[in-house]
Amino acid sequence: MDLELAMQTFLEEARELLGDMEGILLDIDPARADGEQLNALFRTMHTIKGSAGLFGLDDIVGFTHQAENLLDQLRDGQLRLDDELVGLLLRCHDHVKLMIQALDDKADLASLHDAALLESLQAYLAAPPPAPAPELASAMEAQQEQEAPDAPDALPPQEPWLLSLRFGPDVLRNGLDPSSFLRYLATLGSIEQIEAVSCNLPIGEDFDAETNYLRLEVLYRSDIDEQTLNEVFEFVREDSELHIWPLGRAGVHLAEACAHATPAEAEAVRLAWRRFGALGDDETEVQAIEPAQPPAAEPEPPREAAEAIHEPAHPTTDTMPAAGESRRQHESKFLKVEAGKLDSLINLIGELVIAGAAANLLARRSQQPQLVESTLAIANLIEQIRAGTLSMRMVxxxxxxxxxxxxxxxxxxxxxxxxxxxxxxxxxxxxxxxxxxxxxxxxxxxxxxxxxxxxxxxxxxxxxxxxxxxxxxxxxxxxxxxxxxxxxxxxxxxxxxxxxxxxxxxxxxxxxxxxxxxxxxxxxxxxxxxxxxxxxxxxxxxxxxxxxxxxxxxxxxxxxxxxxxxxxxxxxxxxLTLAIIDGFLVDVGHSTFVLPLEAVVECIELPTDLPENGVHDCINLRGELLPLLHLGRFFELPPIAAARRNIVVAQYGERKAGLVVDALQGEFQTVIKPLGTLFSALKAISGSTILGTGEVALILDVPALIQHACRKELERLAHTMPATADILANGARHDGP
Incomplete structure (x- = not known):
């Protein structure tokens, strides 16, 4: 297990928990706060404290412990929630968030000590508990009655537990100290006895100081539940063999605990359990380990069979891995990927789009139908890959x-x-x-x-x-x-x-x-x-x-x-995105430009009888005044002889304009390449792309062109038809730019 990866996981989960906590505090009604909301707030601080304890983050553990105590009194009815207390909890949220960020930035957590905030927490914790409101007291009693039938095996305070902990051989090499787990357990209860059992300890040069050779048998007392105990070892569960049972019901699981042990190790575990009081004097429990000792004598029974043989009368912690497995199956639907890797993939797909366009162009020029068909199939697959990859970046x-x-x-x-x-x-x-x-x-x-x-x-x-x-x-x-x-x-x-x-x-x-x-x-x-x-x-x-x-x-x-x-x-x-778009290629003079396809409404032929009165004019498009912008004149490009010209009707918001071009080339997958700082002042150009021929085509900024065309048309009308210009200006004010 990579310690840095585990730390990043802790930071991400802490931020998610803090986000949930802030959302609850902002939505909660102090007069009608329910038990589920208060429990969720408590779990946030409790989970962050527990995870921080595994990494030895004493500053975070110390503060979250104080906040956890406050939330514990709140959910037990010893404190009454009001706006002032909500504000204090939000300050606690902010402080933990600052510590998490400082930890991510490798900063000193001790410098974030907030004496005033701790003093406010202590003032609440030291205050005498108020009498609960009658409706709150009745609600708490009703909730207890409702929960009572669902928890017949609720554990009494200071329940004794037997912990059989065989950490993975690489636990030290991955930067995790098994003793840190014991120190954290000591904050939740009391460790009464520890027995260390050696596992295949090598002799001489085969001994590796970074390898773990010990398993720990622990007698532990606490009032926490099984789920909380299992969460303590969440970071090492995959690489370790960990078992947690109530002491009174641990004896029947001795064979399971020693399933992968040598005879000497199994005997040491049995003696430790007997000293803990987990085993009685009858030999039936002792003999239970015999089938598992010599692996060559008889194959080990399947885990399902072993569980069926030793099925306990009451729920125990060997049901917890099933719950954890169910949780992991749910989480496996989502995969967290580093943003840099996704950006690199999108860049490669952009290059693939350009290469595919070049191959398609060469295929068309070759006039070989089979080659053209193959490149079109490849282009279709590239488009699907592009769409799927870009959707990964959509949040x-x-x-x-x-x-x-x-x-x-x-x-x-x-x-x-x-x-x-x-x-x-x-x-x-x-x-x-x-x-x-x-x-x-x-x-x-x-x-x-x-x-x-x-x-x-x-x-x-x-x-x-x-x-x-x-x-x-x-x-x-x-x-x-x-x-x-x-x-x-x-x-x-x-x-x-x-x-x-x-x-x-x-x-x-x-x-x-x-x-x-x-x-x-x-x-x-x-x-x-x-x-x-x-x-x-x-x-x-x-x-x-x-x-x-x-x-x-x-x-x-x-x-x-x-x-x-x-x-x-x-x-x-x-x-929607700044990476790859569907474009529409047009020719203006000897230059090629790209329009974002989503801005293109339709294409029509430019009327030949249209009077030319400067750069800007307009036409009547099905009863709608459509301002025109001749791109050749706008960009001051040398004119070319053309039998016909076309109008690309572009729309942005509620506004439309007609862009006059010399030729239409059709749709084109466009990889957006940013312009350098030298061109940052250009208002009508939003980027560039590379065509299949290797030439560079500029991507037009449609909103800027439409605004420019409409503004110039209003200025022209203001001199010729002021009343019409005023109507259009008022319409622009309410309908768009």
């Missing part, structure tokens, strides 16, 4: 959303506001690499919504609103993209104030009367702030520009809808 956005209930709770209480968070679409999936980069932008938007967007309770009530504000986090798929909305029912953005500030800074002209969509985008300018004073949360004019830059690095956009007195919605649109 639910709830991974981000789950951190915000705590943020909303803490920030709203700091500001004296009552805010209810609503989460919708947490099961929506997107690329994990994007999830990791979305946390900070969303956090800043949420904090701004709480600080600036939602009013204080007196102001809300004065405007006829409920005192409790609402904040929504919503995610859904739309047109091959993922849309994330952060909405509130606050006072909305102050258009006139933002416009005045923008004019003051020279961002907009004094005579300009831009639509709301343009005005609201000014808040993303660096240093822009309309706050009268600086708070701990905001007001310095930093943050929103970083938010926009972070979203643009993910090839996404941010839209803002706001209505005075009704609230504000920030709408983030992002691609």
């Amino acid at each position: 639910q956005i709830g991974e981000i959303f789950q951190r915000f209930p705590r943020v909303v709770r803490d920030v709203s209480r700091e500001l004296g506001k009552d805010i209810q968070l609503h989460i919708v679409g947490a099961e929506t999936e997107l690329d994990k690499s994007m999830v990791e980069k979305l946390g900070d932008p969303l956090l800043h938007i949420v904090r701004n919504a709480i600080d600036h967007g939602i009013e204080s309770p007196p102001i809300r009530q004065a405007h006829g609103k409920p005192a409790t504000g609402n904040l929504w986090l919503n995610a859904y798929h739309e047109s091959g993209s993922i849309v994330i909305e952060v909405a509130d029912d606050g006072g909305g953005l102050d258009r006139q104030r933002i416009l005045a500030k923008a004019r003051e800074r020279g961002l907009l002209g004094h005579e300009d009367e831009p639509p709301d969509s343009v005005v609201f985008q000014q808040i993303f300018e660096a240093g822009f702030s309309t706050a009268d004073h600086v708070t701990n949360l905001s007001g310095r004019g930093v943050g929103m520009d970083v938010v926009k830059r972070g979203i643009e690095q993910l090839h996404g956009t941010i839209e803002i809808d706001s209505e005075t007195g009704r609230g504000t919605t920030f709408r983030l649109r992002l691609p």
Whole structure:
């Protein structure tokens, strides 16, 4: 067993447990807390403490032990849950989380000592227990009555146990000290006797100091149950032979304990058990070990047969491996893979896509039907592999959303506001690499919504609103993209104030009367702030520009809808993945470009009688005004003679535009290659790819092109038909960018 791997497993499981604990504390109603919730909180601290004890992490064990005592009194009714105690438990959660992170960073845990937090814990532990409320007392009695029939064999306090521990030969080599397990057992009960039995101890040069040659027979007393005892040895169970039985029922299992022992070892175990009091004076129990001693005399009976012969009258711990096996079978449905390995696999699949495209091109040029058919079959398999591999990187956005209930709770209480968070679409999936980069932008938007967007309770009530504000986090798929909305029912953005500030800074002209969509985008300018004073949360004019830059690095956009007195919605649109996409190849002049296929609605022929009045014009597409963007003129490419040109109708959100191209080549699996920093300022290009010919094709940024085309068309209409331009601008404000 690899100790570093075991440590990483411990860290991951601890983080999962802490996430569950935080979720329970944020959802729990102190007045209606049920026993299952309190037991789950206790198990979190108990499990982390036990696992930390196996690694000798005394700082984590010491603190979690205090928190465990508090939760134990809470579930026993000695403490009453209230908002203050929930806050203290959240502080305990944060402290353990900090220690786990420090352990992962190889930092000093002792430096995280929090005397104030420990003092608060001790104050609760030393307080006299309150009298339980009548309804709580009756509920506890009912729960005890309900649980009593299901636990006829409940163990009395300080039950004696016999532990037969034969650790694997590599336990020391893997960095685990068997004595650490005994030290941890001593914190849960008392070790009364230990007998060390040598197992095939070599002599001379064959002796290896890093190999374990001992088995331990232990007489142990504790009030913990069988499952907890088995969990102590979870990290070494696969490499070791471990048995745990109640002392009074251990004698019939002597043959099982000595099944793989030499005659001398079996005799030593028998004597140890007799000294523990596990064996009586009758010879039937002693003779039970005889069939297992000489392996050559008679084959060892199957384990199923042995269990049938020695089946006890009551449930014992030899049923625990079956339960553990069932748990492992359930967990085997999921396999944790290092993210770097998955990224490497996706990169290789990207190269495979490029090589497959080159092979397919050569096959078509050869005009050999069988070769073309074979390359098409390979291309189909590559596409399936690509889709399956990319799906492995897709995770639910709830991974981000789950951190915000705590943020909303803490920030709203700091500001004296009552805010209810609503989460919708947490099961929506997107690329994990994007999830990791979305946390900070969303956090800043949420904090701004709480600080600036939602009013204080007196102001809300004065405007006829409920005192409790609402904040929504919503995610859904739309047109091959993922849309994330952060909405509130606050006072909305102050258009006139933002416009005045923008004019003051020279961002907009004094005579300009831009639509709301343009005005609201000014808040993303660096240093822009309309706050009268600086708070701990905001007001310095930093943050929103970083938010926009972070979203643009993910090839996404941010839209803002706001209505005075009704609230504000920030709408983030992002691609589903940044690795491999389905593309649509087009020719413009002598150059080839790629459009994301999910943005392509349809392709139509460019009318030959269309008047040309500059770079931008429009057509009537089935009663809808469709702005056109001639890509050849836009990119200033040399024109070519073409019998016909085509319009690719592209859509992003609620907006559409027609991109005029010279030729259509069709669908193409596109491996996204990022552009260098030299091209980072380009707004219409989102990346590049390699074609089957080995040439480089640029991937067009459809949202930027559509916004550019629509904005230029509005500017043109503003000079020719102001009323029409105003209608379109208002529509843009409500329907999209």
